[in-house]
Amino acid sequence: MESLAETPWDVTISGTGLAQSLLALALSRSGKKVLHVDQNQYYGGSEAAFSLQEAQDWATQVNEEPERFPFENAIVSSQDSNGVLASRAYTLSLSPQMIYARSELLPTLVSSKVYRQLEFLAVGSWWIYKFQNDTTAEQGGGFMYRVPSSREDVFADDFIGVKSKRTLMKFIRHIAKQEAETKPEDEVPDTSFSEYLASKFQLPAELHSTLLSLALSQDSDQQTSAAFAVPRIKRHMASIGVFGPGFGSLIAKWGGGSEISQVGCRSLAVGGGVYVLGSGIQSITPAIETEPGADARAQVRLSNDETFQSTFVIGSDWELPGQPRPQCDKVSRSIAIVSDPFSTLFPVTADGGPVPSGAVVLFPGSSLGQPDDAPPVYILVHTSETGECPSGQCVLYCSVSIPGLKGQSLIEDAVRKLLESTPNTDAKVLWSLRYTQLGRSADGARGTQPAKLTMHPNNVISFPPPSLDLTFDDRVLDLVKEAWEAVMGDEAANHEFMIFEDREGAYDEE
Amino acid sequence: MSESTSANTPKPSSSVKLVLLGEAAVGKSSLVLRFVNNDFQENKEPTIGAAFLTQKCSLPTRTIKFEIWDTAGQERFASLAPMYYRNAQAALVVYDVTKPSSLTKAKHWVAELQRQASPGIVIALVGNKLDLTNDGNDATAGESQADNEAEPSAADGEDASGENADEQDASSGDARKVSTREANSYAEEESLLFFETSAKTGVNVAEVFTAIANAIPESSLKSGRGTGAGTGQTTLGGGRPAEDSRVNLGERGASTAKEGCAC
Numbered sequence: 017m018e019s020l021a022e023t024p025w026d027v028t029i030s031g032t033g034l035a036q037s038l039l040a041l042a043l044s045r046s047g048k049k050v051l052h053v054d055q056n057q058y059y060g061g062s063e064a065a066f067s068l069q070e071a072q073d074w075a076t077q078v079n080e081e082p083e084r085f086p087f088e089n090a091i092v093s094s095q096d097s098n099g100v101l102a103s104r105a106y107t108l109s110l111s112p113q114m115i116y117a118r119s120e121l122l123p124t125l126v127s128s129k130v131y132r133q134l135e136f137l138a139v140g141s142w143w144i145y146k147f148q149n150d151t152t153a154e155q156g157g158g159f160m161y162r163v164p165s166s167r168e169d170v171f172a173d174d175f176i177g178v179k180s181k182r183t184l185m186k187f188i189r190h191i192a193k194q195e196a197e198t199k200p201e202d203e204v205p206d207t208s209f210s211e212y213l214a215s216k217f218q219l220p221a222e223l224h225s226t227l228l229s230l231a232l233s234q235d236s237d238q239q240t241s242a243a244f245a246v247p248r249i250k251r252h253m254a255s256i257g258v259f260g261p262g263f264g265s266l267i268a269k270w271g272g273g274s275e276i277s278q279v280g281c282r283s284l285a286v287g288g289g290v291y292v293l294g295s296g297i298q299s300i301t302p303a304i305e306t307e308p309g310a311d312a313r314a315q316v317r318l319s320n321d322e323t324f325q326s327t328f329v330i331g332s333d334w335e336l337p338g339q340p341r342p343q344c345d346k347v348s349r350s351i352a353i354v355s356d357p358f359s360t361l362f363p364v365t366a367d368g369g370p371v372p373s374g375a376v377v378l379f380p381g382s383s384l385g386q387p388d389d390a391p392p393v394y395i396l397v398h399t400s401e402t403g404e405c406p407s408g409q410c411v412l413y414c415s416v417s418i419p420g421l422k423g424q425s426l427i428e429d430a431v432r433k434l435l436e437s438t439p440n441t442d443a444k445v446l447w448s449l450r451y452t453q454l455g456r457s458a459d460g461a462r463g464t465q466p467a468k469l470t471m472h473p474n475n476v477i478s479f480p481p482p483s484l485d486l487t488f489d490d491r492v493l494d495l496v497k498e499a500w501e502a503v504m505g506d507e508a509a510n511h512e513f514m515i516f517e518d519r520e521g522a523y524d525e526e
Numbered sequence: 527m528s529e530s531t532s533a534n535t536p537k538p539s540s541s542v543k544l545v546l547l548g549e550a551a552v553g554k555s556s557l558v559l560r561f562v563n564n565d566f567q568e569n570k571e572p573t574i575g576a577a578f579l580t581q582k583c584s585l586p587t588r589t590i591k592f593e594i595w596d597t598a599g600q601e602r603f604a605s606l607a608p609m610y611y612r613n614a615q616a617a618l619v620v621y622d623v624t625k626p627s628s629l630t631k632a633k634h635w636v637a638e639l640q641r642q643a644s645p646g647i648v649i650a651l652v653g654n655k656l657d658l659t660n661d662g663n664d665a666t667a668g669e670s671q672a673d674n675e676a677e678p679s680a681a682d683g684e685d686a687s688g689e690n691a692d693e694q695d696a697s698s699g700d701a702r703k704v705s706t707r708e709a710n711s712y713a714e715e716e717s718l719l720f721f722e723t724s725a726k727t728g729v730n731v732a733e734v735f736t737a738i739a740n741a742i743p744e745s746s747l748k749s750g751r752g753t754g755a756g757t758g759q760t761t762l763g764g765g766r767p768a769e770d771s772r773v774n775l776g777e778r779g780a781s782t783a784k785e786g787c788a789c
Contacts, residue, residue: 059612107613131776136773138771263773291605370771370773401771519578
């Protein structure tokens with residue numbers, strides 16, 4: 017049994033969230049001595065996935081030690097008074113985000129050879145909660161409207177008027193243009209998304225939130241800038257068909273980001289990295305100056321009182337000692353297990369396409385009795401095929417960019433409307449976990465600047481707060497690459513980032 | 527393992543994540559090496575961290591592809607196992623028949639799996655190093671496995687222990703310290719598959735994996751997790767094969783390169 021002190025570590029990664037775990041994957045073939053620690057007893061950090069019991073334990077910890085987590089006010093409510101829900105039949109994810117087919121993450125998972133350890137499922141349809149003409153929320157005329165996301169869909173749509181269809185087609189054609197074809201007048205102006213749609217395409221206001229949903233903007237169409245929404249709708253359109261007909265985004269089975277984190281950590285473990293759970297970094301003492309040119313290693317102390325030396329220490333501000341908490345945006349989130357499979361939300365969207373396992377439902381602020389410029393509630397619905405719940409149920413991942421009770425009550429309203437939309441009158445919420453999440457809004461939303469690494473003295477590097485985007489934020493890969501380059505130094509030139517051969521013994525046939 | 531089948535149509539193939547657990551030096555990696563490469567290394571280096579290997583196992587009606595996660599037994603922080611047994615459908619918990627403390631450790635692992643792993647995980651308890659014993663004849667686990675051929679392995683076991691006898695204490699030539707009965711009755715209590723094996727001679731090694739492959743329920747191959755706590759309502763995915771929902775990242779090249787082709 018060696019003690020940690022016997023190894024001069026090149027890198028200590030603190031925390032096993034998605035960014036740190038992707039860094040672990042990037043370093044898994046580097047020959048570096050890597051120690052990967054986590055203050056928690058579980059993998060995944062802010063992107064972890066839990067059984068019901070683990071979720072309950074997590075909620076207790078978040079409330080008791082809020083300074084340790086980018087989360088607040090976690091509350092579990094269970095309607096399961098008889099205890100019939102089997103805790104371990106659930107894998108509820110703190111990071112249920114989708115991955116667009118055009119995301120850089122997917123080629124990275126392929127080139128690093130870990131994709132074979134993951135299973136991906138399709139997200140099929142986008143839905144919006146709308147009202148029949150001349151009815152309002154109070155009159156209960158709401159229904160689920162499937163967002164047309166291709167020309168075929170627009171043709172087949174029987175809700176939009178003929179004139180609107182024509183303008184919508186014009187917009188979709190415009191969006192689908194190749195970069196090379198764009199002319200100067202196609203530049204996206206510095207206006208709101210709704211103004212852009214109205215002035216450039218004469219799109220009627222009732223279609224604005226429809227298109228907003230494709231951008232997955234967490235602000236209203238008035239509050240969302242065209243410069244933010246348009247490239248994101250382009251990404252949506254360009255992703256459709258990449259991995260098969262009728263869908264453009266994916267979810268990783270068994271808990272989304274959590275599963276990807278674990279795959280990253282496993283790769284580093286196979287590559288000789290050492291893992292210690294349940295021990296965070298207590299202190300970092302700067303290296304004593306030795307002869308110039310020698311690698312200076314800081315003295316690191318873990319919460320289990322073990323000390324060792326490490327050249328680099330990398331983590332988030334929540335996982336490094338003495339770091340002030342960064343400025344964060346806050347969103348309300350809720351994970352709800354419901355007693356209905358919501359089959360109608362998952363039609364096969366194209367001939368020969370897969371059976372979707374995920375759907376996106378948007379509730380415009382106005383559909384929840386809020387002003388038109390109030391932010392929408394998004395619900396990502398995952399079927400039991402995701403491995404997150406038993407069959408016959410599904411998991412709702414709800415999000416609104418208003419923190420606290422206000423946000424939670426909007427989510428509750430949206431969930432109630434979603435339940436009312438199913439023919440199953442017994443459909444109900446069996447269990448839920450509500451919380452506030454701290455992080456950074458999607459790059460470009462609300463004028464957010466692109467997230468950056470912070471390089472502290474003594475080779476301590478911190479990742480920015482986790483992304484609150486509903487899709488995987490490709491910026492994370494850039495950050496991981498920057499951290500990898502910092503660690504590799506001159507050697508980076510001799511290694512390719514995340515491009516690996518299959519390991520011996522693994523998948524040598526086929 | 528032969529992949530040739532008489533049938534012209536390929537059999538359905540499913541991946542099964544299998545994790546190896548057990549005390550250091552009980553022969554976990556050697557079992558995998560025997561199963562995957564039909565090879566044995568004397569004085570094998572301890573596994574660092576973990577290893578990942580794959581091997582197919584052909585059953586009459588389907589092919590099981592084992593994704594084998596081999597953890598380091600001397601892994602000091604017990605921090606790796608949770609990430610390996612997460613979503614694992616099968617676990618092989620190994621002890622050394624010549625070392626009673628290794629069975630105690632194995633029992634800890636079984637308890638941990640029953641507490642933490644996916645419901646419905648298939649667990650096999652394996653007593654390795656049968657070649658160091660000389661009572662292989664009546665002690666092979668074949669007895670307790672009604673559907674398992676015990677005869678040939680028993681004979682092999684005897685040969686092996688014979689060869690090995692001079693390496694052992696001259697007095698008995700038998701280093702066995704854990705009786706088959708003790709381990710078997712524990713396995714029965716906990717509903718585990720049970721085998722005694724020798725990675726060195728190969729006795730019962732393939733049988734362990736075949737038995738695990740047979741024990742994985744069909745439903746778990748579809749959904750990847752045990753039967754789950756169904757509520758009796760109709761299932762969305764019911765009747766649809768899993769391939770219908772799975773997206774293959776490798777198909778990117780095959781699919782059309784046209785941008786946004788759905789429009």
